Amino acid sequence: MTEFERIYHLYFREVYSFVLLLSRNETIAEEITQETFFKALKNIDTFKGNCKLSVWLCQIAKNTYFTYHDKQKRFDTNVIPEEVSQKSMEEMILRKEDNIRLHKVLHHLEEPYKEVFTLRVFGELSFKEISEIFEKTESWARVTFHRAKRKIQDLLKEE
Numbered sequence: 500m501t502e503f504e505r506i507y508h509l510y511f512r513e514v515y516s517f518v519l520l521l522s523r524n525e526t527i528a529e530e531i532t533q534e535t536f537f538k539a540l541k542n543i544d545t546f547k548g549n550c551k552l553s554v555w556l557c558q559i560a561k562n563t564y565f566t567y568h569d570k571q572k573r574f575d576t577n578v579i580p581e582e583v584s585q586k587s588m589e590e591m592i593l594r595k596e597d598n599i600r601l602h603k604v605l606h607h608l609e610e611p612y613k614e615v616f617t618l619r620v621f622g623e624l625s626f627k628e629i630s631e632i633f634e635k636t637e638s639w640a641r642v643t644f645h646r647a648k649r650k651i652q653d654l655l656k657e658e
Contacts, residue, residue: 503543507536510553517557520622521564521614531567535560554631561614561632604654612647619644 500508514535519528538559539546546555605613611633618624618632619640629640 503540506539506552510556511536513553514556514560517622518560518564520617521561522568527564527567531560531564534563538563550631550634554628557632558634600655601651604651607654608647608650611643612650615640615643616647616651 511532515528515532518531518535519525522528522531535556539556542559546552605616608616615629615633618629619626624632626637626640626644629644630637633640
């Protein structure tokens, strides 16, 4: 087994879970994860070692996902998004009303608040892990999360 194969086997699940959290779509998560490892292999010489390898991989995954997402928005403006598939519609119906309200509000939240909140609440990441992903301080992650919470509470009150 090569060193890169070992890295792939060690970190695949973590990167995939991270992308799944962002995309909420298994197919997209698989594609982005594969592309992430392809990019990592091509650019392994740029890894400086000043953060964990998993953080570096998740940063590549995040950038790859947002690039993919931006392209989808540009090209699929008149197409029903993949998120509104029959299966996801059934899942939305089965969820509690409060959960639906939260996701609607979260959908309208601007970045980085949306991503920080999602990583903290749904991804159950620590502020330290979030700060590493964004290459910011832990304090920045805490403040951004608390501002996101306040914005969500305000939007829920407006509903």
